[in-house]
Amino acid sequence: MVGLKQEWEIEPVRKDCVLEDYMGAEPRWCPGCGDHAVLNAVQRLARDKQLPPEKTMVVSGIGCSSRFPHYMSTYGFHGLHGRAFPVACGIRSRRPDLHMFMITGDGDCCAIGAGHWIHAIRYNMDLTVLLLDNNIYGLTKNQTSPTTRPFEKSNTNPKGSYMPPLSPISVVLGIANRSFVAQTIDWNPPHLYATIKAAYEHQGTSFVRILQRCPHFTSHIFEPVQEDHSQILLMDHPAGVALDEPMKRLFPNRMAHDPSKLSEARDLAEREDCYPIGVFYKNENAFRYDQTTQVGLGTGPSEKLAAIDKALDRFMV
Ligand SMILES: Cc1ncc(C[n+]2csc(CCOP(=O)(O)OP(=O)(O)O)c2C)c(N)n1
Ligand code: SF4
Ligand SMILES: [Mg+2]
Numbered sequence: 001m002v003g004l005k006q007e008w009e010i011e012p013v014r015k016d017c018v019l020e021d022y023m024g025a026e027p028r029w030c031p032g033c034g035d036h037a038v039l040n041a042v043q044r045l046a047r048d049k050q051l052p053p054e055k056t057m058v059v060s061g062i063g064c065s066s067r068f069p070h071y072m073s074t075y076g077f078h079g080l081h082g083r084a085f086p087v088a089c090g091i092r093s094r095r096p097d098l099h100m101f102m103i104t105g106d107g108d109c110c111a112i113g114a115g116h117w118i119h120a121i122r123y124n125m126d127l128t129v130l131l132l133d134n135n136i137y138g139l140t141k142n143q144t145s146p147t148t149r150p151f152e153k154s155n156t157n158p159k160g161s162y163m164p165p166l167s168p169i170s171v172v173l174g175i176a177n178r179s180f181v182a183q184t185i186d187w188n189p190p191h192l193y194a195t196i197k198a199a200y201e202h203q204g205t206s207f208v209r210i211l212q213r214c215p216h217f218t219s220h221i222f223e224p225v226q227e228d229h230s231q232i233l234l235m236d237h238p239a240g241v242a243l244d245e246p247m248k249r250l251f252p253n254r255m256a257h258d259p260s261k262l263s264e265a266r267d268l269a270e271r272e273d274c275y276p277i278g279v280f281y282k283n284e285n286a287f288r289y290d291q292t293t294q295v296g297l298g299t300g301p302s303e304k305l306a307a308i309d310k311a312l313d314r315f316m317v
Pocket of ligand 2: 029032033034035065134139213
């Protein structure tokens with residue numbers, strides 16, 4: 001079914017979709033930018049899940065990462081800076097039939113969009129949210145973001161950032177009704193793919209922070225982590241990200257973490273000696289606001305009029 005109005009609906013002839021069916025415009029990110037890897041993972045997932053392109057929606061704010069919808073051959077909305085969450089929630093509140101991805105950056109989500117971020121996580125609508133965190137404002141050419149580490153120099157802090165960085169994972173774990181919180185890295189395609197897949201399969205708002213390389217401005221930040229696998233802590237649990245043997249061999253630091261344990265998840269999120277990757281927290285039974293906003297979706301014009309009349313009748317004198 002395609003179209004908002006019933007009389008406009010057409011039924012497309014279904015065929016098997018290949019990767020090219022999800023590829024939009026030629027990506028204009030810098031060579032080596034981690035955004036390319038995330039795009040590849042989302043396109044592969046869409047192909048593997050055979051998501052109908054006309055039923056798939058990618059919403060973003062503004063930033064390098066937020067150019068994402070242009071590069072998908074699906075529906076998309078490249079919105080306003082910091083406003084990806086309200087746009088995505090608005091669409092989801094009326095369209096239960098869509099497969100929805102939301103792309104945001106550390107500036108877009110954690111700075112200007114922070115108010116919307118908090119409430120959207122609490123609404124727990126069915127959205128796969130990918131935060132591409134390169135620790136910097138990339139698009140506007142090198143300004144300190146809320147996740148920039150102390151002493152990192154940028155155009156806004158030429159002598160180095162003064163502030164302790166905000167931990168997006170700790171923030172989300174602290175919000176009421178959060179239901180899926182994970183972290184991954186853009187430079188390990190199997191873990192990136194498996195994390196996005198687990199997020200997509202979760203019913204509710206799945207929040208994934210992706211440590212994202214920005215070779216143009218912050219190459220020195222994740223390059224050492226890429227070289228030294230011991231800086232990664234692999235969270236291992238049957239309810240978390242599916243790990244294969246090569247992944248386990250690559251990352252020697254592993255620990256069992258049950259994603260139903262919130263306080264353990266919070267302790268892990270606060271660790272500064274390593275980057276934990278995998279699922280911190282998952283709750284499949286959290287309240288979903290979209291299930292309330294979607295009530296009455298099939299109501300036709302005459303039924304709506306009758307309902308309004310009935311409501312107004314209560315005020316008759
Ligand atoms: C209301 C508003 N304020 C500021 C800007 C300028 N602006 C555009 S993108 C951006 C920061 C992008 O950083 P981030 O979200 O981390 O994305 P990245 O480019 O790093 O992927 C800013 C400040 C804007 N477009 N709109
Ligand atoms: S500036 Fe950084 S984030 Fe933006 S496209 Fe280039 S490498 Fe990617
Ligand atoms: Mg950024």
